[in-house]
Amino acid sequence: MPHPQLFERPRITTNREHRNNPRLSPGPDEVLVNLKFSGLCHSTLHQWRGNSVTRKKHCVDGHEGTGVVIAAGNEVENIKIGDHVGIQWINRTCGVCDADKRSDFVSCPHARMTGYSVDGTFGEYCISQACHVVRLPKQFPLDIVAPIICVGTTCFRAVLESDAQPGSLVAVAGPPGGPTTLTCQYAKVRGCRVLAVSTGDGSELLYKKLGVEYYIDYTCSADIVAEVKGINGNGSDAAILIEGSGALLKGALQYVQPKGTVVVVGLPPGTPVGIDVCKLVSKMAQVKVVPYGGTREQIEEAILYFTKERFYQPCHVFALDQLPQVLKSMQVEIPEGTSPEPALHYGGQLLGEAVIKMPHTEATPKPQMIGYPPTSQSTFHQTNYNIGTFLAYRLEELGVRDYFAVPGDTNFFLLDNLLKSPNLRMVTCCNELNAGYAADGYARVSSARIAVVVVPYIVGSLSALNAISGACSQYVRLIVLSGCPATGLVNSDKFLHHAPTAKNKDQALQAFQGVTAASVRLESVETGPDVLDDTISKCLDSSLPVYIEIPNDLASAACTPPSPLSRKVNLKTQPHVLKEAAEAITGLSLPRLHIELLAEKLGCAVLCQPDGRCIEESHPQYCGQFWAGMTNPEGEHIVMSSDLWLVIGGNWSDLHGVMSSNKQENYRMISVDKDWVELPDGKHIKPVNIGALVAQLIMSGMKPKTESIPRPKPLLGCLPSDETETPEAPLTLRSSISGIQELIKGHDTLLCDAGESWLIANHILLPPEANCHLQFPYCSIGWALPAGFGSQLARTRGRSIILIGDGGFQMTAQAVSSMIRHKANPVIFVFNNLGYQIEASQTAMHQGPYNYIANWDYVKLASSLSSKPHAPSHNPYASKEDEEREGSPSMFALKIKTIGDLRQALDRVDEEPDKLAFLELCIQPNDVTDDLRRLGRMMADRSAEASRESQSPDSEEVDE
CATH class of the missing domain: 3.40.50.720 (NAD(P)-binding Rossmann-like Domain)
Incomplete structure (x- = not known):
């Protein structure tokens, strides 16, 4: 537990006391805030000097806090859990006196002041009366706005x-x-x-x-x-x-x-x-x-001007344990007689610029580094193991708790044996493609970072192949288990059902070779366990999918019991590589970093690619996304004006570099991937363990270069919705984005389908602990819906928020049925703009009749995907709860056409968090983001240029 800062002995500036600040419960009209930052007001300096002798003893100081609401009393109406708020000087008033009625809260005889009569903001938690907390749009940076509160x-x-x-x-x-x-x-x-x-x-x-x-x-x-x-x-x-x-x-x-x-x-x-x-x-x-300070409304207005008008204001972020030194540095003492105005220097330039970052003590699962063995222990044991139960043991050992399945006659025996483990849940899906997508989403969010999908022989495998290809493109660990006819049948000359020809029984094995680290079929019970372990190890080490076919006769064949999975890791760190990389970074003046691993060590600006948003976006060093020519032009300027880019795990597809090729920038890039390093001079070193390299750089003596962080920082996220909009006003894309920004909370996951949803995500600032996933650049339309289903099942906190267009939804709509059946509660936004707008003429990419689709009644469709059966249940495996739930699913579906509809829908999502929320957003076809228009024009120009180049003869042919 961090120690909050308080003042015990007035007038003694060299002695500060500490004590634990417990997490308390708010009263009926109060909220509990998990603080992230706190500004330093001049009154803190007065108290440090001992000028506030009437201050409550043992009181934690500070009254410019920003953070996230984590609990609210039952009488609180306008503040919700997950909201971003500020804690100001006025903490509580009576609400009935004349002073309160005229909003002169300081004069309330019962007023309590933050950091003066109640605990303040130099700690991890703070409680305040809800009517006095400052409501902050989630796209406003919590560090920058903290000093504006007072x-x-x-x-x-x-x-x-x-x-x-x-x-x-x-x-x-x-x-x-x-x-x-x-x-x-x-x-x-x-x-x-x-x-x-x-x-x-x-x-x-x-x-x-x-x-x-x-x-x-x-x-x-x-x-x-x-x-x-x-x-x-x-x-x-x-x-x-x-x-x-x-x-x-x-x-x-x-x-x-x-x-x-x-x-x-x-x-x-x-x-x-x-x-x-x-x-x-x-x-x-x-x-x-x-x-000093003001009412909540005055503070909110001041913050709005500060943010919208892009005020220049340096922001110096310090750790909580640095607070005493910061206050001492603000106490600039001018020797008597050297200046007639010593008070002019009182407070120093840190006043209004210094921000204290609160420590974060909540334990979060630490993702395993590449090359490290799994840490889970299986509790599933049997006296006699077969191949299927051996596999069940391994899956639990890997940390898997759910597996996605489409049953078929070739995988019945495998499924029967997997079902023997009470610690594994079978999640059935309507088709193999959706099952593969769901496993992809599960692996991204699960603490195990791996998922399993079980499919029938060839027909199921090839149906899932597209989903596995997408997972391969983003290094997602998936284990594809395919049933298979018995060994004797596969090795015979018989024409087997599901096989395309009598001779081509290996069609799936061959197809998966290009998108997996291993594509194998078990040949015998003697070698089966070793083949399984070797293939699983390849999945873990390479961070790529694997494909395993298990013949029916082997699925139930007795085998040796499993021992703890062990793997050989061959990556070795070369010390000279670490030295060269560190020297390259420390020797330049304006480094930029694309992910968080070294951010605080380097002290530089941090940017993320659109498919790699892996740093808390409230971090003081975060400057937005880097997608050249597409979004965040201020962030792009930061990158392009730098001396060095340190790129860890970067992707450089044609979509990442729509405007230019990354090869033009190699002279200033240190590129680090999972097993290699490339230096600006073109030197390529392999193998290198990325974990060891990052650890070495973090422990090195490099000096942070905070001067590379611009002020003001880029304006990120969307602007708040226009409060002058009437409830009857038609729904717009901008108001939809603003509504999603208000809805998303910490620990939520945003999953965005290919197309406009990508670009909508660019305008949403993720709150602390939230994350965002795109299938980029593989771009399989429809991915986000079933991936969001898998993501929701994997998570222990928060919700999956799915953004998908009407065209993408029509590709994978059956996933909603699976969500209802398995009681998943994601939030689904279907953007109904009547077609594939990313392809249509409005975006200048390409016009054609194929861009227009049938308009479904999406709300009625979603509501129809769970119906009362026409006959009494004959399912012996269904529970009474399952039978009662049929026809009355835990979900609601709403069609949203106006601003009022949107506000009511968002309120209902918050009020009924355990239900699946299906929201159809009726957007005009010509209402698209500027980013989409740019993407369309640039892709069209690139396509036209490539076409011209392919049609023109080369120079040698012209000479002849």
Whole structure:
């Protein structure tokens, strides 16, 4: 358990105490938040210095927290589990006093303050009254927005209180750092002309970057008042004083115009202020003091402006145990006599820029590294084993709990023996293709990272082949078990049913050779166990599918009992490779990383390919996806302006590089795959154990290069939905994306089918612990629906959220029947845009009558896939619960045509989480993402270019 930060002894800055912050239960009107980040407000610095003597003893500090709701009281209505929220200064009020009624919550006599009278945000958990937590759209980065909850909102309110209008000249006076730069930017958003009165090396260039029209260095100016009035002859319309000194306040009262406003954000305790009241009255100027923070609505508005307008704001992320050192560094003491304005340096530039990252203590399964043996232990034991029960033992040992099956006369005996294990569940599917897809989805999410599918001889195998090919393209571990006629029949000259010809009984074995690490048939009971173990080991070591045919007579044949599976791993790490890679990384100034493994060690910007989103997207270093020419142009600029790319497990298909070939960038790439390394000079080294290489780099002495992370970071995810949209407004693709963004929670898995769904995923920011899967670049349309079924069965937390077009759904619609039968509860979004829009003319890829499909009533179809039987059940294996459930499935299906329909549907998904949710989104055919239009144009151009090249004679033929 991490230790929250609290203050035990006021005024003693060298001693900080720690204690455990237990996970508590929220009250009826409260929420419990799992904190991810917390900003550092200046009041924290005051408390550190011992200025808050009335503060509750043993209280955890902090009041700028951001995180995820993990529990809510039964009276909470507008906040749900999984929502992203912020914890602010106001933690709880009575709700009935006059102060509360006028939203003056600070004046509530029963108010409780976060980090002051109740535990604050420098810990893993925090409780707050729901009406005071700040609602954060999930696409807003939790680290960046944390300081806006108090510091940023205070600056935003200061601009509002100044009464400055568009075109007004506003002077913002204060020390360099977060609050001053934020105030300047909020004033710019309001349309004001801004004068920055500040100091510091490089400050003038910084403020010019923000669009500030005028700049005065108050430490160098001989007469600030004269300089300000010299700008327009009259002085500023308003002045905003960020925490500084009495001298700056006195100056502001002199250079502000008659009837102008001076807003004081804050002064250090004990600062002397000399004001000539008579002059103030004669000038008819106003002096306003802005309290810190604001109401929930004010904070949400400040964050919305900050995010949508792309404010520049450095963000320095520190670990919780670094908090004492951070506070000390913010306490800049100026020797007496060296500066007439020592208070100007109070707080340092980290104020409003420092963010504390909370430690994460929840245990999560650690995926096995390539080359390591499985760690599960089988509890299934028999006195006498046969090939089938031997295999059942092995599957449990691998961590498999479910296997997908389509029964047939050639695999009955194999299935009978697998069913003898009470620890394995058979999941039957309507066809072999869907079974293969479901196994693919299961393997991606299961902690075992492997799945099993059982099919009949040849007809079933070839039907599943397409799914196995897709798994091969993405290194998904699948074991395909095919039944087979008895050994004597297979070796005979007889024409066997399911075989294409009398002589071609090996058709499936041959077909699978190109997409598996091994394609074998058991030949005898004596060699069978060794062949099984060897083939399974190849699956694990290569991270590729394998295909095994088991003849009927061998499935029940007695064999030796299994011993623990052992494998030989031949990958060896070459020390000189590790050294060369580390030196290449540390020797350059702007490295970029495409996955998370080395992110925090390198300290650099992190980007992921669309099919490799493997870092928490709330991570401070995450800068979005890298798909050149398609999405995230700011992220693409980061990559293309870098010195070095460290690419781990990268894919470079024609779809990944629609705009250009990765070969053009090899000069700055260190490419690391599961067993090889390629350096920028073209040197290729193999074999290399990727686990050992990554561990070596993490333990190396390389220096983090945080300067490569841009500010502001790329704006990721979709913008929040327009709240002005009426419930009757037609459903749009943008509102659908926004709704999905609101729905997805931590531990959920997004599965996106080929086409527009890929590009929709580009605009969804994944919350912590969530993940996303695409079948990219294999692109088998219809994959996502059954893969989502398998994913849902594999998971222990969260839900599968499936995005699929109407064309893709028609390919694999039977998977919904399997979901209902096996009580799976994914959320299915079917985008009904009346055809294959990725192929149609709207995307400029290719036009033709084949892009248009029959329009189904998808809701009625889904609802019809479980019906009461026409006769009493004759299934001796069905439970009473199964019989009662027939005709009344645990699911609902809704057709969504309007914004109101969407909101009601999303509410119902949250209210009935145990039910399968089938949502048909009725989208206009011409409503597509800009990304899809770009993809269509680029693919069409590439196809046309290739066609021209193939038709034109080469240069030698022209010469002849």
